[in-house]
Amino acid sequence: MTVEVERSDRHVMEVTNGLAAEFSGVLARPVVSEAVLDARRDLEGQIVPEALSEMLHQLARHRLGNLSTARKASVG
Template structure:
């Protein structure tokens, strides 16, 4: 069961890293996913871990983006 949980955490982390790439650092995304797994561990049925981990982690990452001021994208000038 530990291997399955680890696989789910990795899969959700990769999925959300792709979705939030360029907007949040990979380390922060990984931290949110792993902390969320700990929060869910004893609260839900094991077979629901993947879906609930994705939904809750995604909501937390979106909240972080809302609270973080947008960084300005710098586009180099043409020569």
């Protein structure tokens, strides 16, 4: 289901691809995809459509950074 939604939305697909590459080796792609989809749902109706891609990237990247830091702290 996640993959179908990801592929149906150009913004989600582009942001997921970029962040999956950025967090490669740190977070699995399904984790990245879920964070992007969650951010997309949170932003829906909150911002102008022209800003969606940038805001989606920023919000998902912020959340993934926090998740990555939390995981490192729990391992260390």
